[in-house]
Amino acid sequence: MTAWLLVDINLPLDRFTLSVKWETSGPALGIFGPSGAGKTSILESIAGLRRGARGTIRVGGETWLDSARGIVRPPEARGVGYVPQDALLFPHRDVLANILSGSRRARRSGAPRIDPERVLEVLELRDLRHRHVSGLSGGESRRVALGRALCSGPALLLLDEPLGSLDLPLKRRILPYLLRIRKEFAVPTIYVSHEATEVTVLCREVLVLEAGREAARGRPEEVFIDKAIFPMARAGGFENILTGRVVEASRSVATVELEPGTRLTVAAQGQSVGQDVIVAARAEDLILAVHPPTGLSAQNILAGEIREIRQPEGGDGGIGEDGGAGQVVVVVRVGRLGVPLLATVTAQACRQLALAPGGRVHLVCKANSLHVLATR
Amino acid sequence: MSPLLISLKVACWVTVLILPPGVLLGLLLARGGFRGKSLIETAATLPLVLPPTAVGYLLLRLLGRYGPLGEPSLGFDLDLLFTWKGAVLASGVMALPLVVRTARVAFEEVDPRLEGMARTLGLGRVRTFVEVTLPLARRGLLAAAILGFSRALGEFGATVIVAGSIPGRTQTLALAIFNDMQIGHDDEAMALVAVTVALAFAAVFTVEILLRKRPDLA
Numbered sequence: 001m002t003a004w005l006l007v008d009i010n011l012p013l014d015r016f017t018l019s020v021k022w023e024t025s026g027p028a029l030g031i032f033g034p035s036g037a038g039k040t041s042i043l044e045s046i047a048g049l050r051r052g053a054r055g056t057i058r059v060g061g062e063t064w065l066d067s068a069r070g071i072v073r074p075p076e077a078r079g080v081g082y083v084p085q086d087a088l089l090f091p092h093r094d095v096l097a098n099i100l101s102g103s104r105r106a107r108r109s110g111a112p113r114i115d116p117e118r119v120l121e122v123l124e125l126r127d128l129r130h131r132h133v134s135g136l137s138g139g140e141s142r143r144v145a146l147g148r149a150l151c152s153g154p155a156l157l158l159l160d161e162p163l164g165s166l167d168l169p170l171k172r173r174i175l176p177y178l179l180r181i182r183k184e185f186a187v188p189t190i191y192v193s194h195e196a197t198e199v200t201v202l203c204r205e206v207l208v209l210e211a212g213r214e215a216a217r218g219r220p221e222e223v224f225i226d227k228a229i230f231p232m233a234r235a236g237g238f239e240n241i242l243t244g245r246v247v248e249a250s251r252s253v254a255t256v257e258l259e260p261g262t263r264l265t266v267a268a269q270g271q272s273v274g275q276d277v278i279v280a281a282r283a284e285d286l287i288l289a290v291h292p293p294t295g296l297s298a299q300n301i302l303a304g305e306i307r308e309i310r311q312p313e314g315g316d317g318g319i320g321e322d323g324g325a326g327q328v329v330v331v332v333r334v335g336r337l338g339v340p341l342l343a344t345v346t347a348q349a350c351r352q353l354a355l356a357p358g359g360r361v362h363l364v365c366k367a368n369s370l371h372v373l374a375t376r
Numbered sequence: 377m378s379p380l381l382i383s384l385k386v387a388c389w390v391t392v393l394i395l396p397p398g399v400l401l402g403l404l405l406a407r408g409g410f411r412g413k414s415l416i417e418t419a420a421t422l423p424l425v426l427p428p429t430a431v432g433y434l435l436l437r438l439l440g441r442y443g444p445l446g447e448p449s450l451g452f453d454l455d456l457l458f459t460w461k462g463a464v465l466a467s468g469v470m471a472l473p474l475v476v477r478t479a480r481v482a483f484e485e486v487d488p489r490l491e492g493m494a495r496t497l498g499l500g501r502v503r504t505f506v507e508v509t510l511p512l513a514r515r516g517l518l519a520a521a522i523l524g525f526s527r528a529l530g531e532f533g534a535t536v537i538v539a540g541s542i543p544g545r546t547q548t549l550a551l552a553i554f555n556d557m558q559i560g561h562d563d564e565a566m567a568l569v570a571v572t573v574a575l576a577f578a579a580v581f582t583v584e585i586l587l588r589k590r591p592d593l594a
Contacts, residue, residue, distance in 0.1 A: 049492045075495035076504075082496045088489055092511045105498025152497045 004188060005029070005156070009045055009055035009065070013038060018212035028182060030203035030220060031192045034232060037209040039192040040085070043158045046190070047082045048075035060155050060188075079109060081149025081157045081187065085164055087141040089133040095144050096120075096129040102152025109153035114185055119147045122180055139170045143177060150185055157189040163198055171198075175373055178202055196224045196233035200241040201278050201373065208232070221339045225331065227310065230342075239280040239371075240341045246275045253299070253367055262335045265299035266370045280371040286343035287364040288330060290353050299367040304334035304341070306359045312347060330355060332363055377544055379552035380571055383529055386460060386548055390468045390528035391521055394475055398524065399517060402479025403509075407488070424473040428533025432466055435538050456538070463539035463546050467531035475524040482516020483509065519583045526579040530572065 044050035057065040248255035556565035
């Protein structure tokens with residue numbers, strides 16, 4: 001598959017010049033970075049809302065920007081579904097009218113038709129269709145903004161912090177909508193986020209942006225555990241993201257198979273057998289044992305091998321503001337799992353257990369400290 | 377025609393005629409970044425601060441027999457002086473700044489990002505203006521119209537110079553009050569004052585309601 005997206009731009013910002021070059025054929029791309037790294041500016045440049053970008057932007061074979069040849073397509077001729085952080089709903093229209101704002105373009109664009117009724121259904125907005133947008137909650141506003149973007153016949157969805165500033169329970173409620181949209185409507189999407197977990201769950205490729213420059217690029221589950229990137233990803237708590245399928249479900253617990261032979265027991269949250277799920281395990285919640293532990297209430301014990309031990313960095317280190325300094329990060333390879341798991345322990349624990357690369361360990365985790373997200 | 381009817385007729389025409397250029401100028405000043413913006417801004421405000429008689433006199437000289445808009449220069453007679461149309465012109469010039477300023481504020485309160493959002497949804501500049509900017513600014517624009525109307529209703533100085541004070545033809549409420557007072561018809565003057573107060577109150581009250589901040593129309 002040839003690249004459908006090419007972004008090669010330079011954009012002078014207040015504190016630095018944003019400079020990215022990025023070509024991809026993947027359907028779901030993440031742009032990750034701390035706030036102020038220039039993430040939103042990239043989206044605005046792609047949407048055509050920000051002037052001053054020099055370079056080239058090509059989407060699906062169409063040139064949206066080519067400053068060398070003097071081509072700058074106006075935003076209305078680009079075909080993006082842009083969902084900004086603050087939703088930006090039209091205050092003079094109700095929910096349905098907002099969602100249909102771009103339907104004229106959708107009819108003429110020749111893009112695969114997305115039925116507004118289906119969008120209302122998928123986003124669970126049917127009962128809100130005649131509500132005035134001023135009365136909507138934060139989560140509802142985001143869903144309406146998503147619906148409006150989807151119904152405009154976009155060639156590309158641009159989602160700016162789709163879960164940002166929502167509290168955790170609300171995040172857990174909106175995330176499935178995003179996954180559902182991806183499955184149901186299959187529009188190429190760029191997600192901007194400063195949370196590694198979101199990017200890992202939603203994207204297959206991530207560009208890490210730091211002060212306007214690419215700091216790393218690749219598969220999220222590999223990029224975020226990279227030594228240089230991990231300090232950014234762990235701000236607010238690093239979560240290991242695992243995918244699997246529910247193979248057993250009872251009233252109190254469900255069993256998720258990650259790989260043949262590797263299973264996790266999670267607290268039941270209404271899962272049903274056969275469901276594809278994502279399991280999130282915080283690095284802080286994983287306990288390490290050098291001998292096979294017995295007589296524990298914790299439901300999960302996974303045997304693995306230490307691949308790497310990262311001592312706390314002295315001085316700047318760039319470690320998150322959550323008091324992560326002084327913590328040792330232990331990278332453990334478990335069975336045939338595709339991704340290594342990260343556990344954080346104190347330097348003292350690391351010394352007492354004499355943890356070293358190549359050593360055998362057991363990862364212990366309570367069913368209750370695993371968060372499960374259904375992807376379907 | 378009674379002074380009230382003449383006043384209403386003049387004020388209605390003023391509103392209709394100055395609203396389009398007033399709104400356009402307001403939009404230009406609110407959104408445009410261009411050279412000479414401050415100059416236009418100042419020029420558009422001048423009638424608000426100049427003595428109305430000065431504006432009236434300028435118009436008189438412009439339209440007079442030997443002015444650039446007089447019959448000999450144009451080749452035909454605009455027939456504005458000492459007619460109700462002259463009153464429309466004079467009070468229109470006086471009311472324009474108020475319309476421009478109010479329209480400008482109305483447009484400035486529309487978040488430009490909402491307009492940008494509309495563009496990304498495939499709406500061109502014109503559609504965006506019609507479907508997003510105008511509806512969001514509508515209350516401010518309505519207020520601008522009413523303020524322009526009220527200003528025209530109360531205009532005296534410029535009108536008397538350009539249109540004179542011909543009873544039944546160009547004598548508006550404001551002019552009639554002065555006239556009645558001059559000739560000692562105090563009761564009639566008072567009655568006319570009462571009418572103007574009622575009209576002005578209704579207009580300004582409506583504007584207040586329109587411009588009151590409503591949380592849903594931020």
